[in-house]
Amino acid sequence: MSLIDLGMPLARMLDPETAHALSVRMLASGMLRPRTPPPDPRLATEVLGLRFKSPIGLAAGFDKNAEVPDAMLGFGFGFVEVGTITPKPQAGNPHPRMFRLRANRAVINRLGFNNQGLEAAAGRLAARRRDGGPVAANIGPNRDSADRIQDFELCAARIAPLADLLVLNISSPNTPGLRDLQGGDAVGNILRRTIAAARDSGAALPVLLKIAPDLDAGEVEAVVEAAVAAGAAGLVIGNTTVSRPDGLRGRHRGEQGGLSGPPLFGLSTRVLAQAAGIARGRLALVGVGGVSSGADAYVKIRAGADLVELYTALAYEGPGLVRRIHDELAALLDRDGFASVAAAKGAGL
Numbered sequence: 085m086s087l088i089d090l091g092m093p094l095a096r097m098l099d100p101e102t103a104h105a106l107s108v109r110m111l112a113s114g115m116l117r118p119r120t121p122p123p124d125p126r127l128a129t130e131v132l133g134l135r136f137k138s139p140i141g142l143a144a145g146f147d148k149n150a151e152v153p154d155a156m157l158g159f160g161f162g163f164v165e166v167g168t169i170t171p172k173p174q175a176g177n178p179h180p181r182m183f184r185l186r187a188n189r190a191v192i193n194r195l196g197f198n199n200q201g202l203e204a205a206a207g208r209l210a211a212r213r214r215d216g217g218p219v220a221a222n223i224g225p226n227r228d229s230a231d232r233i234q235d236f237e238l239c240a241a242r243i244a245p246l247a248d249l250l251v252l253n254i255s256s257p258n259t260p261g262l263r264d265l266q267g268g269d270a271v272g273n274i275l276r277r278t279i280a281a282a283r284d285s286g287a288a289l290p291v292l293l294k295i296a297p298d299l300d301a302g303e304v305e306a307v308v309e310a311a312v313a314a315g316a317a318g319l320v321i322g323n324t325t326v327s328r329p330d331g332l333r334g335r336h337r338g339e340q341g342g343l344s345g346p347p348l349f350g351l352s353t354r355v356l357a358q359a360a361g362i363a364r365g366r367l368a369l370v371g372v373g374g375v376s377s378g379a380d381a382y383v384k385i386r387a388g389a390d391l392v393e394l395y396t397a398l399a400y401e402g403p404g405l406v407r408r409i410h411d412e413l414a415a416l417l418d419r420d421g422f423a424s425v426a427a428a429k430g431a432g433l
């Protein structure tokens with residue numbers, strides 16, 4: 085489960101979490117050097133007042149501790165989402181907790197917000213030059229927190245001045261009860277208090293909500309309206325799924341946790357399109373779930389995404405994937421006569 089899976093057959097024999105940790109260490113040490121030329125200028129896009137050299141970003145979970153955002157921007161990603169970051173360091177769930185479903189090019193994980201905590205991530209973000217592209221900080225509560233909304237406030241106050249976007253993760257399936265925050269008054273409360281905490285820190289950055297692909301149509305409508313009412317800038321749609329679509333193969337398919345990769349594509353794209361239909365331009369939308377090609381990214385954009393993210397496909401294909409997606413996406417825009425990503429947005433709705 086790593087960048088080096090492709091180039092180093094040995095990594096495929098390692099436990100996926102070990103392989104991932106190794107690749108982050110190699111990136112952080114400079115042993116793996118990005119060598120991607122800048123993407124086609126037609127892929128450049130402006131969203132929420134920020135400039136992106138490409139709409140393709142790295143999803144949360146790869147760089148949980150903000151160790152390698154600039155290395156990943158160097159591989160050609162238009163932006164990188166670091167985290168999930170919690171106030172206190174946290175070990176996460178017992179091992180093993182990350183499983184490859186090779187036949188489906190999918191992953192099931194139940195990591196449970198393992199991360200080094202807010203101070204470690206903030207220190208690294210503060211040391212950056214901040215010139216390689218936008219970095220989003222994805223924040224969440226500690227598992228044992230007595231006040232989860234306060235955890236979002238604590239993270240926002242510290243990290244908002246150090247990031248370009250803030251993403252509130254209320255959709256990990258691996259922190260018990262977290263997904264309940266998507267319903268009722270909770271969303272509005274979290275957003276209002278977290279946005280205020282960010283503002284009080286002196287940072288006026290866009291705040292987005294990351295939601296589950298498992299919401300039904302009524303829940304999607306409620307969360308979109310609550311997000312708009314509370315002043316959210318956008319939604320990230322979405323996290324891993326607790327559903328188990330048909331066709332999963334291999335001995336790990338019954339593991340508990342969140343499923344990612346191609347089997348999640350249809351579900352997450354449906355929820356994205358639903359949200360786009362309800363939001364009607366009032367929110368920026370980041371489409372994520374099962375993207376592994378330029379054609380997949382194009383479908384997300386046509387379903388209403390301003391930006392697209394991926395993680396699992398990178399683990400199977402290695403960093404050359406970013407370049408391939410850029411080339412394919414530019415060719416598809418050309419084929420259909422779209423001068424920009426923004427022009428294609430929502431064209432399939």
Ligand SMILES: Cc1cc2nc3c(=O)[nH]c(=O)nc-3n(C[C@H](O)[C@H](O)[C@H](O)COP(=O)(O)O)c2cc1C
Pocket residue numbers: 143144145146148167168182191193195197222253256294322323324343344345346348372373374375393394395396397
């Ligand atoms: C190993 C792993 C760890 C993840 N950790 C996080 C996380 O900490 N926070 C988060 O918001 N999403 C996390 N995700 C979810 C991804 O950001 C993404 O939403 C999901 O995997 C769907 O995209 P994909 O199919 O391209 O992987 C994780 C995913 C994987 C596979």
